[in-house]
Amino acid sequence: MAIRRIIRAVIMGPPGSGKGTVSGRIVKSFELTHLSSGDLLRSNIKAKTELGLLMKSCIDQGQLVPDDVISRLILAEMRYMNNSSWLLDGFPRTVNQAEALDNEFSVDTVINLDVPFQTIKQRLTSRWLHLASGRVYNIDFNPPKIAGLDDITGEPLTQRDDDTPDTVNRRLKAYENQTQPVLEYYRSKGVLETFSGTETNKIWPHIQAFLLKKLSTEKEKVGGKA
Numbered sequence: 001m002a003i004r005r006i007i008r009a010v011i012m013g014p015p016g017s018g019k020g021t022v023s024g025r026i027v028k029s030f031e032l033t034h035l036s037s038g039d040l041l042r043s044n045i046k047a048k049t050e051l052g053l054l055m056k057s058c059i060d061q062g063q064l065v066p067d068d069v070i071s072r073l074i075l076a077e078m079r080y081m082n083n084s085s086w087l088l089d090g091f092p093r094t095v096n097q098a099e100a101l102d103n104e105f106s107v108d109t110v111i112n113l114d115v116p117f118q119t120i121k122q123r124l125t126s127r128w129l130h131l132a133s134g135r136v137y138n139i140d141f142n143p144p145k146i147a148g149l150d151d152i153t154g155e156p157l158t159q160r161d162d163d164t165p166d167t168v169n170r171r172l173k174a175y176e177n178q179t180q181p182v183l184e185y186y187r188s189k190g191v192l193e194t195f196s197g198t199e200t201n202k203i204w205p206h207i208q209a210f211l212l213k214k215l216s217t218e219k220e221k222v223g224g225k226a
């Protein structure tokens with residue numbers, strides 16, 4: 001059986017805490033497979049799958065989709081990643097989901113991004129997108145040249161349906177009520193690592209140093225549930 005150095009990580013933090021950006025950097029630096037539950041759901045919506053259509057209104061309203069639906073979806077994807085290093089982003093978001101994950105896979109590191117809610121509200125409600133290209137603007141620090149229009153095509157910008165102020169508040173509430181207990185769950189297992197700050201670029205070097213250290217001290221493990 002092949003012996004390889006693997007890392008099985010979860011990244012947590014409120015919506016808008018920079019999980020997507022940090023995940024991208026981790027994946028690039030450490031060659032992990034990135035699995036984002038939000039991306040998986042959005043690609044189901046885009047492809048108009050039955051599940052996507054069923055879940056769209058839930059997601060647009062900032063509510064969590066049911067535990068059994070998301071757990072089945074993610075665990076099915078993970079079975080294809082046998083024996084590889086992975087980074088879960090957006091899952092688990094409830095203790096039920098964490099337990100469903102635990103039944104099949106063991107998590108060895110949970111990276112928790114601790115960003116104040118006020119910073120997040122400001123960040124999310126200022127985010128505007130050009131849908132066709134995926135270009136992202138921020139009215140505070142990366143505004144378009146002409147308000148409301150894409151710099152390159154001049155086409156109108158839109159907000160993600162769940163980035164409006166009311167929905168952001170609801171998403172943060174859901175995080176507080178349902179996801180913070182997951183932090184406690186992982187803290188009690190001794191795998192939680194918290195990184196606090198208001199700027200992703202300042203938090204990132206600490207995460208990078210932590211993972212480098214972890215990978216250099218981690219014993220070589222055999223894949224599968226440890």
Ligand code: AMP
Pocket residue numbers: 015037038039041058059060062063064065066070089090091092093094097162171
């Ligand atoms: P995200 O891009 O991670 O913020 O996810 C966008 C939306 O997808 C969330 O507001 C939820 O409605 C839904 N979602 C994503 N991951 C989960 C999950 N693990 N459990 C329940 N709902 C989820």
